[in-house]
Amino acid sequence: MNEFQLIEKFFKQPKKNAILGIGDDAAIIPKNEKDYLLLSVDTLSIDSHFTKQSDPYYLGWKALAVNISDIVAMGGVPTFALLSLTVEEINKKWLSKFSQGIKACAKKYNVELIGGDTNRGSMSVSVTIIGDSPRKNVLTRSAAKINDDIWISDEIGYAHLGFALSKHGPTMSNCLKKRALQAFLKPEPPMNFILDNKKYMHAAIDISDGLVSELEHITVEQKLGAKIDVDSIPMHKWFKEHNNQELALTGGEDYQILFTANKKNRNKINNSLKKNKLKGGVIGTITNSKKVEFEHKGKLVNYKKGGFKHFG
Amino acid sequence: MNEFQLIEKFFKQPKKNAILGIGDDAAIIPKNEKDYLLLSVDTLSIDSHFTKQSDPYYLGWKALAVNISDIVAMGGVPTFALLSLTVEEINKKWLSKFSQGIKACAKKYNVELIGGDTNRGSMSVSVTIIGDSPRKNVLTRSAAKINDDIWISDEIGYAHLGFALSKHGPTMSNCLKKRALQAFLKPEPPMNFILDNKKYMHAAIDISDGLVSELEHITVEQKLGAKIDVDSIPMHKWFKEHNNQELALTGGEDYQILFTANKKNRNKINNSLKKNKLKGGVIGTITNSKKVEFEHKGKLVNYKKGGFKHFG
Numbered sequence: 001m002n003e004f005q006l007i008e009k010f011f012k013q014p015k016k017n018a019i020l021g022i023g024d025d026a027a028i029i030p031k032n033e034k035d036y037l038l039l040s041v042d043t044l045s046i047d048s049h050f051t052k053q054s055d056p057y058y059l060g061w062k063a064l065a066v067n068i069s070d071i072v073a074m075g076g077v078p079t080f081a082l083l084s085l086t087v088e089e090i091n092k093k094w095l096s097k098f099s100q101g102i103k104a105c106a107k108k109y110n111v112e113l114i115g116g117d118t119n120r121g122s123m124s125v126s127v128t129i130i131g132d133s134p135r136k137n138v139l140t141r142s143a144a145k146i147n148d149d150i151w152i153s154d155e156i157g158y159a160h161l162g163f164a165l166s167k168h169g170p171t172m173s174n175c176l177k178k179r180a181l182q183a184f185l186k187p188e189p190p191m192n193f194i195l196d197n198k199k200y201m202h203a204a205i206d207i208s209d210g211l212v213s214e215l216e217h218i219t220v221e222q223k224l225g226a227k228i229d230v231d232s233i234p235m236h237k238w239f240k241e242h243n244n245q246e247l248a249l250t251g252g253e254d255y256q257i258l259f260t261a262n263k264k265n266r267n268k269i270n271n272s273l274k275k276n277k278l279k280g281g282v283i284g285t286i287t288n289s290k291k292v293e294f295e296h297k298g299k300l301v302n303y304k305k306g307g308f309k310h311f312g
Numbered sequence: 313m314n315e316f317q318l319i320e321k322f323f324k325q326p327k328k329n330a331i332l333g334i335g336d337d338a339a340i341i342p343k344n345e346k347d348y349l350l351l352s353v354d355t356l357s358i359d360s361h362f363t364k365q366s367d368p369y370y371l372g373w374k375a376l377a378v379n380i381s382d383i384v385a386m387g388g389v390p391t392f393a394l395l396s397l398t399v400e401e402i403n404k405k406w407l408s409k410f411s412q413g414i415k416a417c418a419k420k421y422n423v424e425l426i427g428g429d430t431n432r433g434s435m436s437v438s439v440t441i442i443g444d445s446p447r448k449n450v451l452t453r454s455a456a457k458i459n460d461d462i463w464i465s466d467e468i469g470y471a472h473l474g475f476a477l478s479k480h481g482p483t484m485s486n487c488l489k490k491r492a493l494q495a496f497l498k499p500e501p502p503m504n505f506i507l508d509n510k511k512y513m514h515a516a517i518d519i520s521d522g523l524v525s526e527l528e529h530i531t532v533e534q535k536l537g538a539k540i541d542v543d544s545i546p547m548h549k550w551f552k553e554h555n556n557q558e559l560a561l562t563g564g565e566d567y568q569i570l571f572t573a574n575k576k577n578r579n580k581i582n583n584s585l586k587k588n589k590l591k592g593g594v595i596g597t598i599t600n601s602k603k604v605e606f607e608h609k610g611k612l613v614n615y616k617k618g619g620f621k622h623f624g
Contacts, residue, residue, distance in 0.1 A: 010411040011395060011425055013418075018392060018426045027426035029392055029442070032344035039426065041440055043396040045433030080330060080341055083323065084355040084438050099322040113323055114330045114339035114351065121357030122434030126396050128353055130341070 024141050025070040025206055026131065036138055038131040040070035046123040056094045058185040060101025063125040066208065068109050069189040069255040071131035073206040075139035075198040077191075078109055083116040084126040102127075109191060137198055139259070141218050144203035148260035148286040150226055151269065153190045154278045155234040156211055158183030160251025176238055187255035193276040194257055197269055204259040210252045212303045215292045218258065225289030230296035233283045245296070249303050260286055336452050337382040337518055338443065348450055350443040352382035358435040368406045370497040372413025375437040378520065380421050381501040381567040383443035385518040387451035387510040389503075390421055395428040396438040414439075421503060449510055451571070453530050456515035460572035460598040462538055463581065465502045466590045467546040468523055470495030472563025488550055499567035505588040506569055509581055516571040522564045524615045527604045530570065537601030542608035545595045557608070561615050572598055 012022050019036060020028040026040035044050055044063050064081060071078040083102065087095075106113055111129070162184025164170060165177060172180070189206070198204075203218045211233070219226045235248040261269060266282065273280045287293075294301050324334050331348060332340040338352035356362055356375050376393060383390040395414065399407075418425055423441070474496025476482060477489060484492070501518070510516075515530045523545070531538045547560040573581060578594065585592045599605075606613050 010407045011414075011428060013415065013425060016424050018424055021424070021426045022428060027392070027394065029426065037349070039392070039394060039440075039442070040429075041394045041396045041427065041438070042429050043398055043431050043436075043438060045398050045431050045436075048431055048433045080339070080351070082339065082351060082353045082440060084353045086355055086357050086436060095322045102323075103325065112328050112330055112333070113325060114333045114341065115353065116323060116334060117352075117354050119355050119357050119360055119436075121360045121436060124355075124357075124398060124431075124433060124436055126353070126355060126438040128351075128394060128440040130351070 020140065025073040026076070028074070028138060031132065034134060036133050036135050038071050038074050038076040038133055038138075039128065040067055041126060041128045042066050042070070043124055043126040055185070056098035057101035059125065060098040060103075061105040061186050063127050064102050064105040064111065064129075065187045065189060065255060067127045067129035068105070068111065068191070069187070069206045069208065071129055072189040072191045072194050073139065073204050073257055074131070074133060075137060075194060075201070075204065076131035076133035077195065078111045078129055078131045080112050080114045080130040081106065082114060082128040084119070085116065086119040086121045086124045088120065088123060139198055139201055139204035141203055141205040142222050144218050144222060144224055144260040144286045145262070146224065146286055146288050147263065148202055149263050149266060149282045150228065150284040150286060151259050151261060151280060152207070152211070152234065152283050153193060153257040153259070153273070153280040155236060156207065156254045156256060157235045157239055157248025157251060159187065159253035159255070160247055161238070163251070163253065172238055176236060179236070184253060187253070189255045190257060190276065190278055193272060193278055196276075197272050200261045200265040200269055202260045202262070204257055207254050207256055207258050208252055210250045211248075211258065212250050212292070214258050218260065219286065219292055220290060223290055225287040226284050226292045227287050228284035228292065228294045230294050230301065232281065234279045234281050246303055256280070332452065337385040338388070340386070340450060343444065346446060348445050348447050350383050350386050350388040350445055350450075351440070352379055353438060353440045354378050354382070355436055355438040367497070368410035369413035371437065372410040372415075373417040373498050375439050376414050376417040376423065376441075377499045377501060377567060379439045379441035380417070380423065380503070381499065381518045381520065383441055384501040384503045384506050385451065385516050385569055386443070386445060387449060387506060387513070387516065388443035388445035389507065390423045390441055390443045392424050392426045392442040393418065394426060394440040396431070397428065398431040398433045398436045400432065400435060451510055451513055451516035453515055453517040454534050456530050456534060456536055456572040456598045457574070458536065458598055458600050459575065460514055461575050461578060461594045462540065462596040462598060463571050463573060463592060464519070464523070464546060464595050465505060465569040465571070465585070465592040467548060468519065468566045468568060469547045469551055469560025469563060471499065471565035471567075472559055473550070475563070475565060484550055488548060491548070496565060499565070501567045502569060502588065502590055505584060505590055508588075509584050512573045512577040512581055513571045514573060516569055519566050519568055519570050520564055522562045523560075523566075523570065524562050524604070526570050530572065531598065531604055532602055535602055537599040538596050538604045539599050540596035540604065540606045542606050542613065544593065546591045546593055558615055568592070
């Protein structure tokens with residue numbers, strides 16, 4: 001049972017005033033006649049998402065960034081955040097660095113920290129994010145259309161390599177090492193690209209749980225399918241050289257956006273990717289097959305769905 | 313250093329778009345021309361707020377109720393909630409009871425659960441609450457006026473007795489035992505009373521951290537003072553019989569509301585208390601002394617500020 005199903009089973013109730021409840025990157029509630037409010041919460045727990053040795057600056061950055069990603073995936077603009085911090089003891093140096101990290105991320109994305117709560121206990125960082133989106137143009141995971149192009153906003157797999165490196169992982173060039181650690185420690189959701197192009201997008205979702213899992217959410221769960229050309233998925237040559245594309249496809253924590261769009265918008269989106277210095281591209285097509293098919297070197301291959309599950 | 317000061321020191325930044333940021337029961341942001349949105353988060357952590365033996369139904373209730381209390385204290389109506397749950401393992405029976413508790417509280421206060429996040433780790437329950445309030449009538453802790461009556465919405469001290477009982481505390485009648493455990497396990501913030509009377513109220517705050525602490529927040533921190541008549545504070549006769557009023561005044565977790573109002577509204581508020589079956593009343597007066605003075609049996613007494621601090 002994965003995180004999504006666990007929440008859904010016990011807590012899902014019929015919607016009353018919410019526009020969209022449990023089950024997407026963020027919930028949607030009415031704000032005013034023109035706008036929706038988007039809301040999401042994510043908790044990072046010690047030993048699951050970070051360790052005692054983790055750099056508090058990057059932990060602060062990431063705790064906010066993973067929540068910003070949820071708002072970006074819905075086509076929203078993040079506005080405010082609340083922090084609930086649980087620590088075993090007051091360590092001023094740690095708190096200072098942690099607060100610098102979260103404030104730096106807040107500054108980059110123009111998010112205002114407006115409240116919080118501090119507790120004593122096993123360390124965890126829970127951030128609630130609030131965002132705005134015009135009612136007419138909110139992105140959900142359930143809006144893909146047959147024959148849509150399937151896009152990814154940037155190269156994938158770096159965060160998983162970064163995670164592996166943080167545990168004394170495989171050898172690689174210093175340049176790749178730097179890029180991988182950056183992706184793992186200091187994710188930067190591609191907000192400006194999404195805001196510029198959301199008018200072309202149908203479905204969208206962030207790939208925090210790995211590309212293969214998230215593809216299921218936008219296709220099979222909506223009674224659609226996908227045909228993916230693995231060789232066209234943007235990733236560092238390391239994965240091809242090590243014949244390990246699967247790692248990039250199933251590893252989690254890439255805070256990039258998977259989205260679909262009508263083929264007629266391909267040039268406009270490609271131009272915007274270049275302008276935003278993103279190496280994303282088209283990786284496949286939405287089908288009516290109710291399954292996700294991966295073609296690699298001309299053959300159909302299978303990847304274990306799963307990605308980054310908290311409960312296996 | 314207490315919870316409030318810890319948050320403030322490291323995370324407080326100048327307000328930009330928020331109406332009220334870190335430092336009150338809830339943050340305030342603009343919603344539309346008429347209304348504000350109120351937002352708050354509280355986390356309950358294992359071994360700090362509950363134990364492995366805690367009944368999951370009551371934990372679910374309380375995790376939401378303590379957040380509803382923050383909205384009620386601002387004169388708002390709670391509307392939506394997000395849950396972030398961290399558990400060591402999937403225990404379906406536990407999850408089922410927990411979800412029943414949180415849903416029961418949600419139903420009583422007409423709150424909609426709209427999202428969440430589940431993680432593996434040391435157990436904690438973090439709830440984010442959203443509420444609405446008309447712009448012209450939001451209650452804050454900083455609006456007391458000299459010569460205001462100081463009110464408490466109901467008898468205090470039960471929750472602390474309930475906490476003591478949960479640890480094999482003092483002997484008491486079965487009737488008191490039931491009431492104390494109810495207050496500790498299943499707090500019910502007095503929402504209807506506050507909504508009916510907020511037009512008369514100046515400052516308001518919930519007394520989750522104990523009456524003595526919260527009195528400081530609405531007076532000394534605002535450069536005001538208070539004169540409190542301890543003998544008029546509503547509490548069960550047990551406290552007087554055991555000459556231990558201090559326990560009721562400093563014990564935390566009473567989710568009642570401390571508020572101030574012009575003396576001319578005394579009758580209206582008293583009538584509404586009766587109508588709502590609350591045993592609250594006037595306990596003192598706002599002064600310009602910049603200190604909180606407690607008078608007990610005609611003498612000034614001191615109580616340790618402190619109440620329910622997570623960091624001593």
